Amino acid sequence: MSIAEQGRGSGDVSALLGRLEPELSGVLVRFRIPAQDCEDLLQDCLLALLVQRDQVASPAPWLLATVRNRCRMYWRARRRRLLEAVDSHLLEELAGSVEATDRQTHLSHDLGCAISALPGHCRSILRLRYGLDRDSPEIAERLGYSPNSMRQVTSRCLVALSRKLVDVGFGPSSPIPPLEDACNPAS
Amino acid sequence: MQSCELTHQQRDRFLAGELTSADRRTVLEHLVGGCADCRAHFAGHLSPGRRRAASGAGYEETSERVSDSLAKLIELRDRIEVERRAAADLFERFRAYPPKRQWTLIRNSRRVDTAEFFRLVVEAGYQAIYDEPRRTLELAEMARTIAERLDTASYSAALCADLRSRAWRHIGNARRALANLAGAAKALEAARGELELGTGDPLEEAEQLYFESSLLRAERRLDEALRRVRRARRLYSILGETHLAGHMDLAEASILQVMGRDAEALERLRRAIRKIDPERDSRLALAVRHNLAWALQAAGQVEEALAALAELRPRYFELGDRLTLLRLRWLEAQIYRQQGRGDEAETALREAMEGFAAAETPYEVADVALELALLLGERGETAQVRALAAETLQIFRSLGVEREAIAAWLLFQQAIEAEAVTAALVESLSRYYQAAKHQPGLRFELGA
Known part of the structure; x- marks a missing residue:
């Protein structure tokens, strides 16, 4: 019996799921979903199947496709939260008093180096965002983006920045090199 | 390098935005400061990748969790079944009420707050779209009222997001049918936003693509409309939803006809007829055959059009609504013109025109x-x-x-x-x- 035919005409969802158990486990492992999150993720998909059982022509391919989609969404949501955490923290740290603290100076420096290594359009966006404290609509107007595409482009640039911050690994304890050498990897 | 002092829990709370400002700073400094553990953990979020094999470390634990989920299924299934029966009974009464009383029930009664009742309301609205798009809009708004109230403890936040998405999507489709394209675009955007928070149900995604395609077609953004409807069809095909894939063939044919690509449209219509199940949707089955007869006569294949129409004629009268019969009359007029039967064509066109004016x-x-x-x-x-x-x-x-x-x-x-x-x-x-x-x-x- 093909995957598409499994479950068709069968009133017993439990039997179907018993047959799919190894495949479902395989999907979750391949997508590297942490074990502690697997149960909630799978429960969401199973509940959706039960609620619309009569509207799903072929439950087996539906369930496998849904679980795969859910796994992708899991990582997208986690990545979005990481980017939001990095972004809001950077905005907080770099705002504030006129006289920068040592910590702010170091962070500003590290951020500047990371941004310098990004493509041109990202440098423009992120310098306006962190250097001049401009919000998205202002940046969009200044650089000629539509509001919708601004969101997507900013998100991609934040991903690139976060990767640089993770890769570069400068820290508050590192001595600050002279400005002209600051962002030269050879120095 | 020193081992990381942060725990998994602290890192997860950082991601969830639950740390204080000072604690967030600590995590971020670890990240930027070169902590290998933190870098590895967060790098995994930026590019999680996939394993080649579904085995090895973690498989056994995952497999146990999957078994646990399946074991809880029986309880869920029984609860859903009870809800389904109650919703069906309630909906029978609901259907007979006038709209004002329906709204009173929706606003004041919590008995309507089930996924099954919601589904029945949306479905009833969708069936009305051919003749009464205002009624479709009203029912979709009722469905949205229910979706906004559904208990995430009973249904999960993700499933509730799917249902809100569906309500918005049907609102968008009804607005499109009422020529409110800007309102349709806003509603479909709201639906897309909710879908991002949903369960990942591919049927919801396919329907979203189809409705987006319909809007794009109305806006005459035909290439984009074609891309969306083809993606929807691919999804339905992968899921074994042959009837719905046939529906997408019909939708694609309509777009191709507007683009003047008549030969391709004809081919899609023939494909749609093979896939669409008349038992499942008699109106759709009639629509696709009607469109085929129309396309055949427009291509000069009058004999085939006549043959198709002869077989189809009883179904128009089975449906019997005014607009369906007027479309039949209009099609007959086309065929009469092709056959050089001018007087009969004129009579049919005048009848159709009067009928559309009255409608x-x-x-x-x-x-x-x-x-x-x-x-x-x-x-x-x-x-x-x-x-x-x-x-x-x-x-x-x-x-x-x-x-x-x-x-x-x-x-x-x-x-x-x-x-x-x-x-x-x-x-x-x-x-x-x-x-x-x-x-x-x-x-x-x-x-x-």
Whole structure:
């Protein structure tokens, strides 16, 4: 019996799921979903199947496709939260008093180096965002983006920045090199 | 390098935005400061990748969790079954109420707050879209009221997001049918936003793509419309939803016809007929066969069109609603014209025009009137053409048609007076009125 035919005409969802158990486990492992999150993720998909059982022509391919989609969404949501955490923290740290603290100076420096290594359009966006404290609509107007595409482009640039911050690994304890050498990897 | 002092829990709370400002700073400094553990953990979020094999470390633990989930299924299944029966009973009563009383029930009773009742309301609305799109909109708004209240403890936040998405999507589709394209776009955007928070149900995604395609077609963004409907069809095919994939073939054919790609449209229609299940949706089955008969006669394949129509005729009367029968009459007129039966074509076109006027569908009136004008013009009956044009203008004014649509008709009248009506002008006006149906205020441009 093909995957598409499994479950068709069968009133017993439990039997179907018993047959799919190894495949479902395989999907979750391949997508590297942490074990502690697997149960909630799978429960969401199973509940959706039960609620619309009569509207799903072929439950087996539906369930496998849904679980795969859910796994992708899991990582997208986690990545979005990481980017939001990095972004809001950077905005907080770099705002504030006129006289920068040592910590702010170091962070500003590290951020500047990371941004310098990004493509041109990202440098423009992120310098306006962190250097001049401009919000998205202002940046969009200044650089000629539509509001919708601004969101997507900013998100991609934040991903690139976060990767640089993770890769570069400068820290508050590192001595600050002279400005002209600051962002030269050879120095 | 020192091992990381942060725990998994701290890192997860960082991601969830649950740390204090000072603690967030600590995590971020670890990240930027070169902590290998933190870098590895967060790098995994930026590019999680996939394993080649579904085995090895973690498989056993995951497999146990999967078994635990399946074990809890029986309880869930029984609860859903009880809800389903209760919702069906309640919906039978709900259907018989007048709209005002339906709204009272929706607003005041919590018995309607189930996924099954929600689904029945949405489905009832969707069935009404052919004849009563206002009613579709109203039912979709009722469904949204229910979706906003559903208990995430009973249904999960992700499933509730799917249902909110579905409600918004149907609101968007109804607005499109009512020619409120800007409102449709907003609703579909809201639906897309909710879908991002949902369960990942591919059927919801496919329906979203289909409705987006319909809106894009109304906006005459035809290449984008084609891409969306083809993605929807691929999804349905992967899921074994042959009937719904056939529906997408029909939708694709409609787009191709607007693009003037008639041969491809014909091929899609034949494919759609093989897939669409008449038992599941008799109206859709009739629509696809009607469209095929229309496409055949337009391609000059009159005998095939006649054969298709002969087989199909009883189904029009089975459905029996006014607009369906008017479309039959219009199709008959087309075939009579192709066969050179001018008098019969004229009679059929006049009946269709009167019927569409009575049904208050002015853009269909315009289309039929243009064909009738062309037919009368070919026979040299100029006075009749003038009278027809004047009658149509009166219908437009009585139905409150947009100023631009009236302006286009006045141009047509001027061409009649100047005896300068050509097939190209009629074709241009016909395309205009088909587009203007979905875009009130659209201006007519000759040759567009």
